[in-house]
Amino acid sequence: MRTAAKLFLLIQALLLGAVTTPLFADISIESGAAMDEASKAYQNAYNLVLDEKWDEASKALDAFVKQYPKSSRADDAAFWQCYVHEKSTHSYEQAFQCYSNFVKYHSQSGYADDAKSNLIRLAKECAKAGKPEYKAKLKSLEGDADDEVTLQTLYALEGLGDADALTAIVNYYDHAKNDSLRKKVVVVLGDFDSPQATTKLIEIAEKDADEGVRKQAVYSLGDRQNPEAMAALKKIALSQAESDVRKAALYAISDSGEKDTVPFLVQVVQSDSESEMSKAAVQALANIEDKSAGDALQIILKSGKDQELRKAALYALADREEMPIGTLQDIAAKDADPEMRRAAVYAIADNDTPQSLAALKQIYGTTQDEGIRKASLYAIAQHGGPDVKEFLYNIAVNSTDGDTAQNAMHALQEVLSDGDINTLLELQQKAKSEEVRKQALYSIAEVGGASAMNALTQILKTSQDTEVRVAAVNALGEIGRDEVIPALLNAAKSDSSVRVRTSAVNALGEIGTPKAKAALMEILQGKDEQ
Numbered sequence: 001m002r003t004a005a006k007l008f009l010l011i012q013a014l015l016l017g018a019v020t021t022p023l024f025a026d027i028s029i030e031s032g033a034a035m036d037e038a039s040k041a042y043q044n045a046y047n048l049v050l051d052e053k054w055d056e057a058s059k060a061l062d063a064f065v066k067q068y069p070k071s072s073r074a075d076d077a078a079f080w081q082c083y084v085h086e087k088s089t090h091s092y093e094q095a096f097q098c099y100s101n102f103v104k105y106h107s108q109s110g111y112a113d114d115a116k117s118n119l120i121r122l123a124k125e126c127a128k129a130g131k132p133e134y135k136a137k138l139k140s141l142e143g144d145a146d147d148e149v150t151l152q153t154l155y156a157l158e159g160l161g162d163a164d165a166l167t168a169i170v171n172y173y174d175h176a177k178n179d180s181l182r183k184k185v186v187v188v189l190g191d192f193d194s195p196q197a198t199t200k201l202i203e204i205a206e207k208d209a210d211e212g213v214r215k216q217a218v219y220s221l222g223d224r225q226n227p228e229a230m231a232a233l234k235k236i237a238l239s240q241a242e243s244d245v246r247k248a249a250l251y252a253i254s255d256s257g258e259k260d261t262v263p264f265l266v267q268v269v270q271s272d273s274e275s276e277m278s279k280a281a282v283q284a285l286a287n288i289e290d291k292s293a294g295d296a297l298q299i300i301l302k303s304g305k306d307q308e309l310r311k312a313a314l315y316a317l318a319d320r321e322e323m324p325i326g327t328l329q330d331i332a333a334k335d336a337d338p339e340m341r342r343a344a345v346y347a348i349a350d351n352d353t354p355q356s357l358a359a360l361k362q363i364y365g366t367t368q369d370e371g372i373r374k375a376s377l378y379a380i381a382q383h384g385g386p387d388v389k390e391f392l393y394n395i396a397v398n399s400t401d402g403d404t405a406q407n408a409m410h411a412l413q414e415v416l417s418d419g420d421i422n423t424l425l426e427l428q429q430k431a432k433s434e435e436v437r438k439q440a441l442y443s444i445a446e447v448g449g450a451s452a453m454n455a456l457t458q459i460l461k462t463s464q465d466t467e468v469r470v471a472a473v474n475a476l477g478e479i480g481r482d483e484v485i486p487a488l489l490n491a492a493k494s495d496s497s498v499r500v501r502t503s504a505v506n507a508l509g510e511i512g513t514p515k516a517k518a519a520l521m522e523i524l525q526g527k528d529e530q
Helices: 002-016 022-031 037-050 054-067 074-089 092-105 112-128 133-160 163-175 179-190 195-207 211-224 227-237 243-254 261-271 275-286 291-303 307-317 325-334 338-350 354-366 370-383 386-398 402-415 421-430 434-447 449-462 466-479 482-494 498-511 514-529
Strands: none
Touching: 037 054, 037 074, 054 074, 074 092, 074 112, 092 112, 112 133, 163 179, 163 195, 179 195, 179 211, 195 211, 195 227, 211 227, 211 243, 227 243, 243 261, 243 275, 261 275, 261 291, 275 291, 275 307, 291 307, 291 325, 307 338, 325 338, 325 354, 338 354, 338 370, 354 370, 354 386, 370 386, 370 402, 386 402, 386 421, 402 421, 402 434, 421 434, 421 449, 434 449, 434 466, 449 466, 449 482, 466 482, 466 498, 482 498, 482 514, 498 514
16 A cells, blocks of 8 residues: 555656655665664654655644754655645645745755745745746746856856856856856866966956855956966955955965065055955964964064054964064063063974973963963963873962962862862862862862762862862762762751751752652651651
8 A cells, every 4th residue: 555655746746856866865765774772763754755644744744843953854854744734735826835834944956856846836826826926936946947047158168168168157157147047157167278278267256246156256267376366366355356356365365385475475465545455464474384384473562553463463373383482471471561471382382392381381380460370371281291280280289379270280180180170179188279179179079989989978078178068968969879979868857067068959850850859758758756
């Protein structure tokens, strides 16, 4: 019966123009190997479509899309949602909107062409029903379809590569009114390796009415890397064109490898009236591996008058081998701009060498800027290793400044290996900062497992510090497992501190399991008996 239903639906769908070949692919699913849960859910929903059980199919497809949004079948299900919607509601307008959304969000789907065909069919039906607005939509849809055919024709001509093909493509560009299509034509034109094509691309980059088309022409010119193209790109970069077009020209120039590229970009940095363009020129310099670009960036960093440009140069230099650690250290210690100082610290951290680590430790030890001290601790943590662990541990344990100790503690956690409860216990017992001692307890809870629960239970039983016991109770509550309930119940019933007992009760309530509920009832019963 199911096979007959499939064949009937296939014939009906083909007659309506609803689908083309993808339906065959779905029919073959059942014969595949064992399917995962998502595939099974899709198959069940699709079978309901085949059986024309529209209401059930709609619910099953909706559930599938909601539960498995990242499934490889998500676009298939979305397409069949539209198909089922049309069948069940008989509303051409609603179905049209559904397929429109499908094309918008699933443009790369194997069903995209089928959805576009359905849109044309539905637009015709709506227009016949006396809805004139669909005539314009129909014209646009049919035009898009024609454009796709035209574009493929242009690619075929480009493959021929002769003068007649180039002439035809240029002529088509000259008469194309659609911005999106002209942009695609420019891509095709960029594949022609001829002086005539270069000349046309220069004309388009300078004169086309659409910014996006001009940017595409700039990219195509950048790929050519001949003197005429480079001269045009420099002219555009110095012109009054939109910033995005000029930036595209700068980046294309930086990729060219021309000898005079660095001096030209330095000229833009120094003379352009728009700071955005000057920063773009700095970024373009960063793309050039030649030492001359690094030297230019260092000059901008040391002597630039604009702080934003100096920052851009600093970030650009961070990954370059020629950047001296001493220069960065000097900026981190002395620069007037706090953001520049922090950026220098992180730039040093990116240089994973013993000299870099020594510089960061020196910065931490000498600076009076709390922000830089914090940044240097996190930067030190990036290096990792036993020496770093010991350095951060000593600060977290011995610092009497709460903020510094906490920063060291947070940085240390980046270094500790998973499950290093012993170090955390030492911090809890030895740290001079109360906040560090509390944080150590919560970090133990995050480790989880029997060892963490045993450690926290022991601290709860033995600590003389009320604040520590409260933190231990809260940490046990964060673990949230039934195994911690006996320790919490004991604390709730017998701890000398009301705060500890109250915190234990709250933790049991947060755990919320039947055993936790039983513990709460036991506490309440004990109170009644008293």
